[in-house]
Amino acid sequence: MQNLLSQIKKCTLCEPHLDLGANPVVTGHKNAKIGIIGQAPGTKVHKSGIPWHDASGKQLRKWLNVYDDDFYDVEKFAIVPMGFCYPGKGKSGDKPPRKECAPKWHQQLFDKMPNLELIILIGMYAQNYYLKDKAKRTLTETVDNYPEYLPKYFTLPHPSPRNRFWLTKNPWFEQNVIPELQKTIASILNF
Numbered sequence: 001m002q003n004l005l006s007q008i009k010k011c012t013l014c015e016p017h018l019d020l021g022a023n024p025v026v027t028g029h030k031n032a033k034i035g036i037i038g039q040a041p042g043t044k045v046h047k048s049g050i051p052w053h054d055a056s057g058k059q060l061r062k063w064l065n066v067y068d069d070d071f072y073d074v075e076k077f078a079i080v081p082m083g084f085c086y087p088g089k090g091k092s093g094d095k096p097p098r099k100e101c102a103p104k105w106h107q108q109l110f111d112k113m114p115n116l117e118l119i120i121l122i123g124m125y126a127q128n129y130y131l132k133d134k135a136k137r138t139l140t141e142t143v144d145n146y147p148e149y150l151p152k153y154f155t156l157p158h159p160s161p162r163n164r165f166w167l168t169k170n171p172w173f174e175q176n177v178i179p180e181l182q183k184t185i186a187s188i189l190n191f
Helices: 002-009 043-048 055-064 101-111 123-134 139-144 161-169 172-189
Strands: 034-037 077-079 118-122 153-156
Touching: 002 101, 034 172, 055 161, 055 172, 118 123, 118 172, 123 139, 123 153, 139 153, 139 172, 153 172
Parallel strands: 034 077, 034 118, 118 153
Antiparallel strands: none
């Protein structure tokens, strides 16, 4: 695993397309129990090199009901975004994750993590890539139908502060889905 992570950290495959250059952010361990697949690091994470070390990460940890120590314990959580590097600024937020990372690296990483009990798919890029034709027409429908993807996958919206409107418009998510997510996480991690 360490050898593979070292290779990924040196990856410059899509560097010509990255506003801030390559700085792959990914974690994994052979004992990891839960995988988190999000979009791509933002500028804060690009600078720190610490995954989900921003407002979105704070919200995600709240949804999962875990402390930082548990979240950053690589034997508990593997963090494997769709794009490992900050993709750059788009018209309304960050650009989509680069398409090179997932096909090149994901399977190699997951092959080295045989103890994963759950993979959390955050946002439509991860959901469409992994669920393929089983993903619903919209992210809202896919998240609302999360039980269909269990026990392997749990579908979530992105925890970005930019999604406040979505959360307000869909109160069922925090009322119904989050408690189930927290129960699932607690069960896997023996909390």
